[in-house]
Amino acid sequence: MSGDIVITVNGKLHTVQxxxxxxxxxxxxxxxxLNGPHFGCGGEKCGACMVLVGxxxxxxxxxxxxxxxxARITTLEGLIEEGELHPVQRAFIEEQAxxxxxxxxxxxxxxxxxxxxxxxxxxxxxxxxxxxNLCRCGxxxxxxxxxxxAELLMSGKGSE
Amino acid sequence: xxxxQGSRKRGRRGSGRQESFWGQLTTWLDDWIEINPDGTxxxxxxxxxxxxxxxxxxxxxxxxxxxxxxxxVHMVMGDTQRTPDEGYTAGSMTISSSGTAxxxxxAQARLILFELASRKLAVHLDELNVQAGVxxxxxxxxxxxxxxxxxxxxxxxxxxxxNVTVKDSQTYTxxxxxxxxxxxxxxxxxxxxxxxxxxxxxMLHARLVRPPSVGAELISMxxxxxxxxxGIVKVVRRNNFIGIVTEREEQAILAAQxxxxxxxxxxxxxxxxxxxxxxxxxxxxxNLLIDQGDFDSAWKNAHRQLHATYYQPYHAHAxxxxxxxxxDVKEDQxxxxxxxxxxYPLSGTLAxxxxxxxxxVHLIHVEGAGSYGQNGSDDAAADAVILSQAVGRPVRLQWSxxxxxxxxxxxxAMVMEARGGLDSQGNVVAWDYQVWxxxxxxxxxxxxxLVAGQLLSDQPSAQFGFSFGAERNAPTxxxxxxxxxxxxxxxxxxxRASSFRSLGGAENTFANESFMDELAAAAxxxxxxxxxxxLSDERARQVLKSAASKAGWESRPSPLxxxxxxxxxxxxxxxxxxxxxxxxxxxAHVQVDISTGAVRVNRIVVAHDCGLIINPDGLRNQIEGNTxxxxxRALKExxxxxxxxxxxxxxxxxxxxxxxxxxxxxxxxxxxxxxxAVGAGEPSTTTTAAAVANAIFDATGARLRQIPFTPxxxxxxxx
Numbered sequence: 001m002s003g004d005i006v007i008t009v010n011g012k013l014h015t016v017q018x019x020x021x022x023x024x025x026x027x028x029x030x031x032x033x034l035n036g037p038h039f040g041c042g043g044e045k046c047g048a049c050m051v052l053v054g055x056x057x058x059x060x061x062x063x064x065x066x067x068x069x070x071a072r073i074t075t076l077e078g079l080i081e082e083g084e085l086h087p088v089q090r091a092f093i094e095e096q097a098x099x100x101x102x103x104x105x106x107x108x109x110x111x112x113x114x115x116x117x118x119x120x121x122x123x124x125x126x127x128x129x130x131x132x133n134l135c136r137c138g139x140x141x142x143x144x145x146x147x148x149x150a151e152l153l154m155s156g157k158g159s160e
Numbered sequence: 161x162x163x164x165q166g167s168r169k170r171g172r173r174g175s176g177r178q179e180s181f182w183g184q185l186t187t188w189l190d191d192w193i194e195i196n197p198d199g200t201x202x203x204x205x206x207x208x209x210x211x212x213x214x215x216x217x218x219x220x221x222x223x224x225x226x227x228x229x230x231x232x233v234h235m236v237m238g239d240t241q242r243t244p245d246e247g248y249t250a251g252s253m254t255i256s257s258s259g260t261a262x263x264x265x266x267a268q269a270r271l272i273l274f275e276l277a278s279r280k281l282a283v284h285l286d287e288l289n290v291q292a293g294v295x296x297x298x299x300x301x302x303x304x305x306x307x308x309x310x311x312x313x314x315x316x317x318x319x320x321x322x323n324v325t326v327k328d329s330q331t332y333t334x335x336x337x338x339x340x341x342x343x344x345x346x347x348x349x350x351x352x353x354x355x356x357x358x359x360x361x362x363m364l365h366a367r368l369v370r371p372p373s374v375g376a377e378l379i380s381m382x383x384x385x386x387x388x389x390x391g392i393v394k395v396v397r398r399n400n401f402i403g404i405v406t407e408r409e410e411q412a413i414l415a416a417q418x419x420x421x422x423x424x425x426x427x428x429x430x431x432x433x434x435x436x437x438x439x440x441x442x443x444x445x446x447n448l449l450i451d452q453g454d455f456d457s458a459w460k461n462a463h464r465q466l467h468a469t470y471y472q473p474y475h476a477h478a479x480x481x482x483x484x485x486x487x488d489v490k491e492d493q494x495x496x497x498x499x500x501x502x503x504y505p506l507s508g509t510l511a512x513x514x515x516x517x518x519x520x521v522h523l524i525h526v527e528g529a530g531s532y533g534q535n536g537s538d539d540a541a542a543d544a545v546i547l548s549q550a551v552g553r554p555v556r557l558q559w560s561x562x563x564x565x566x567x568x569x570x571x572x573a574m575v576m577e578a579r580g581g582l583d584s585q586g587n588v589v590a591w592d593y594q595v596w597x598x599x600x601x602x603x604x605x606x607x608x609x610l611v612a613g614q615l616l617s618d619q620p621s622a623q624f625g626f627s628f629g630a631e632r633n634a635p636t637x638x639x640x641x642x643x644x645x646x647x648x649x650x651x652x653x654x655x656r657a658s659s660f661r662s663l664g665g666a667e668n669t670f671a672n673e674s675f676m677d678e679l680a681a682a683a684x685x686x687x688x689x690x691x692x693x694x695l696s697d698e699r700a701r702q703v704l705k706s707a708a709s710k711a712g713w714e715s716r717p718s719p720l721x722x723x724x725x726x727x728x729x730x731x732x733x734x735x736x737x738x739x740x741x742x743x744x745x746x747x748a749h750v751q752v753d754i755s756t757g758a759v760r761v762n763r764i765v766v767a768h769d770c771g772l773i774i775n776p777d778g779l780r781n782q783i784e785g786n787t788x789x790x791x792x793r794a795l796k797e798x799x800x801x802x803x804x805x806x807x808x809x810x811x812x813x814x815x816x817x818x819x820x821x822x823x824x825x826x827x828x829x830x831x832x833x834x835x836x837a838v839g840a841g842e843p844s845t846t847t848t849a850a851a852v853a854n855a856i857f858d859a860t861g862a863r864l865r866q867i868p869f870t871p872x873x874x875x876x877x878x879x
Contacts, residue, residue: 022410030365030409035357036350040480041561042413045811048480076350089348096340096777099785100211100530101347102481108348127819134811136480137211137530138788140822142781 007068009034010078020066025049027065028075036076036105040134047106047133051075057106057113076105079112088112091150092143099137106133111147115154121147181603183247183504185261187319191244192265193222195273195311199293200232203262206246207254208238208501209343211530212785212841213778214254216341220774221259224334225266225327228293228307231342238503238525248502248603250533250659252741252839255774259837267326269316276310329772329833336833338777343527355499355526356484360554363486364393365409366547367416369402370563371615373805374656376400376423385420395419396550401615403547405555416560427803429654436471436575439596444648445627450635453642458590462581466678470578470671471866474655474799475571476814481529482564483536487544488554489514494521498541499528505603506538510545513607532789534658536568538604542612562809567611570799571660572598572653574630576671586683588694591643593634593672598653600629600663627651629663633846636672637736638694655799655806662842665737666790666849667867673733673850674865677718677857686715687732687854699743699769699832704734706828707745707767718858727752731854733847741838742770746787746847749823750855752862757875760821761791761852766844767828771835779840780827786845787825792817794849796868 005016009032018027028034028051040048042061049061052074079086085093088111098104107130114121114129121129126147135143183206186192194202203222209215219233226233236242238249246258270290277295278285281303288295296304329335346353371378378400386392391407392415404419406412430438459465486497494514500506500523507523514521528537536559544557559567574597581590607613627649635645680690688708695701707713711730720729729752734745749763764787773779796815800807808814853864862877 018408018410026408026410033359034350035352035354038354038356038481039558040482041811043561043810046480076348080349085345085349092348093340093344096344096781098341098344098347099213099781100480100527101344102211102354102479102529104347105350124820127822130819134480134816134818136478136532136789136816138785138792138817139781140788140817140819141784141825144819144822 005066007065007073008070009073010075016065018065021064023061024051024063024065024068024073025060028060034075034077038102038105040103046103047110048103050106050109050133052109052113055113055116057110076108079108086112087153088115088150091146091153095142095146095149097139097142097146099139103133103135107135107143111150115151119155120151181247182257183245185246185257186244189265189268189316189318189320192262193269194315195269195307197308197313199306199308200234201226201228202234202236204243205235205237205258205262206244206504207249207258208503208525209527210249210501211527212782213341213775215343216339217255217774217778218259218262219342220334220339221263222266224332225263226270227290230334230339232293240503240507240521240523245504247505250501252841252843254839255837256839263326264324265320268320268324271324272316272318273307273310277305280305280310335774337775339775341778353527354481355486355497355528356481356558358486358497358526358556360486360488363554363556364405364407364551365412366403366405366544366555366557367412367560368543368557368563369404369416369419369421370567371400371423373425375428376425378402379422379424382420385418386415389415389418394551396547398546399616401546401612403543403557405547405551409558425804429801429803431803432800435473435573435654438654439573439575439650442650442652444596444650447631447647447649448644449631449647450643450645452644455590455592455642455644458642459579459581459592462589463584464582464682466580466582466682468578468675468678468865470576470674472574472576472667472670473867474573475660475793475797476565476799476808477532477535477568477571477660478814478816479529479531479535479564482559482561483540483568484528484556484558485537485541485544486554486556487541487548489545489548492520494545495524496521496541496545497524497526499526499531499537500541501531501534501537502603505605506541509604509607509610510542513542513610513613514545514549533571533660534569534602536564539567539611542607542610546612565809565814566806569602569656569658572600572657574664574667576667578671578675580675580679582679582683586685588640588679589642591640593644594646594648595630595634595664595668596648596650597630597664598650598657599627600657600659601626602656602658629659632663632665632738633668633672633735634664635739637697637700637739638691639696640694655801661786661845665735665842666846669733669735669846670849670853670867673735673847674853677731677850677854678863681718681857684717686717688713689715691732691734700736703743703767703769703830704745706830707732707747707765710767710826710828711747711749711765713747718854719861720858725754727754727859729855729857729859731851731856731858733850733854735843735846737843737846742768742840742843744768744843744847746851748848748851748855750852750859752856752859752874754860754878757871757878759795759852759856759869759874761795761823763824763826764791764848764851765826765828767830768840768844769830769832770838770840770843771832772837773829773831774837776829779829782840783827783844784825786842787848788817788822790845790848791823791852794852794867794869798868
């Protein structure tokens, strides 16, 4: 049973040791050693565990690893290319868009997915996209500003 | 003077164990500052980073005073073998206590380095200058020496005198600048930052099987129910404590769900309907804080008498990451990694729990998700210790979301009652304020104050030794001639209570500032104008006027008479935190849907004066966070329970503010470089609820006196 599942995470193949019903989150964190996706609620209600499955933001705390198939998983770490932070990550630094930063994984993943699909979203579209991501520190306004900065950076209009 | 590292006198760092609330501040220079051979500086603080950016602010202070680049300062915080004992990180005290100690230590270090350089370069002290940790002669810049060369890997071996001369704040180049937080790049890149990310070799995983309600007793447990689940190392059962240790995390989750257990529960809680009557009826310890003039006769003779009662439910800290801890309990050494706000005090309590000497417990703080007070982090550390002791290997314990909601200690429920008398001209001639509250401080000095200690011992939960926190901002700063302020401490809180940002400051300010608004409306006077009548202090007046100016405050009495289905209004709330710390004024602009009772907050303006500003952007970040979080508490949050169980167990039963509901927040910072920096962690959490309640009143004429302001309560107040 174990060892049959192979998943692609951040461009690399991994043979999964866990049972097929194991939620993807624990495979990513404990087998592959990633820190981006966090356990927040275990009930798909807060967004802390978000990853990209293909280009779709998905909650990983319930998603069985056996359902991933050939889809490419990208985590927060995987957004970094050749040592260069993704524009969304840069935007979050430039806007200082966290307090504790525990939820920031889901915020960045959601934003990246949104801006790929819709490079110039309205304010309402941004807020709606982020409504499934909870932040307890109240960093919402900074996160919204970071989305706008990321929009500029991704369309090549932003500065460092 | 200087000694080698090997023969170094340790000072008092690492030998605290005093378990006093603020620890034992050492004056030994080496306890605070080390100059490393590579030119970097290590600074030690017994405070911890709770997600508010104090690590960056403290490093700024050290960099400034020592004249080294900010990025060469490395902070070590909250480690019982490495840092000073500074007790708890609480009460917005980090900048004023740890920051002051570090500033003085850095100033003394700089002075000594200058003396050393003067001798080495044979140049008079007055002829030297320093840039980026390099001291050189003013007239012969080639004559220079670095801090690292001067120290040569040695230590200062000297006390920091109380009268050390520090820099004039007017000359600051690092402090006062919006230095980007050093932790954010690591957090956005997914580096290992949090306690949840810590992994030790040979580490096992664990989940708890908590009782379904506080006080429930275990009748039976059937381990055969776990027969199908692989990887079980041990089911640890001690009295009512159950934890399952497994090889893999997902196994622990499955096992905790599958374990067949029977509990005997009892009805120990009041109903939600009876909560406030219960609080009022319990035995109290009464503290008369202010008794000025003859309230009773002033009240009796008042032209108008107003009387109102306000209610605050229990609130959850509701950290976005449930509590987690890692423990490695060995025969001779116990190491615990936890996101505790008090590493030294917790190490002492864990030593008592394990019945070992405190020196054996090495407590290392690792950041957790934001906690905003005392949440479940200390409890999780105790759980991890018990589990690691039982299996003899390092154990990572992760609480579930439900563990966190049910078992974290809560911000206490409170009742606030105000009476005010007006004369015929609308002046306040009598003011009486009473608050009923459990203690807001429940720090764990004995094992029974931790959940694990209670479950192990089968003792009723220990009471907390001293009552604290409900007096915070119970007195106002208004110059009422006749006033009385009383705090009634309830010894027995229905739910376990602890500190939440500002302790009682937010609830008292909600009540006081709502009542001020009621008096202003009764007097037919503009709410801002009414407050200014009773404030002569220029800083207080300025903070109110700055907020009003930014908000475009239009002077008029409340409420607005116009009424549509969507009524709009604005309200103000003011606080002088702890009556002598930071000053805050908030103005909320709201829209109320009369048909549904839904409140939409469109904009909140906050004016803030906390003396000298260390990091303006960090301060704005904190104020924005406080404002949004306190708005969430005011509009949505209430811990629900019945007589048996807590019913708020997840994000559906305890909703918080979402992106679609977040208003604009406009901040006015008032910098006072000539005044000391006071804490900014909490003050701006106090004024939001009153500003919103007052804005709802302005919009509709309906007065909301019970938090949260749900649509149902707004509708009830409207009818």
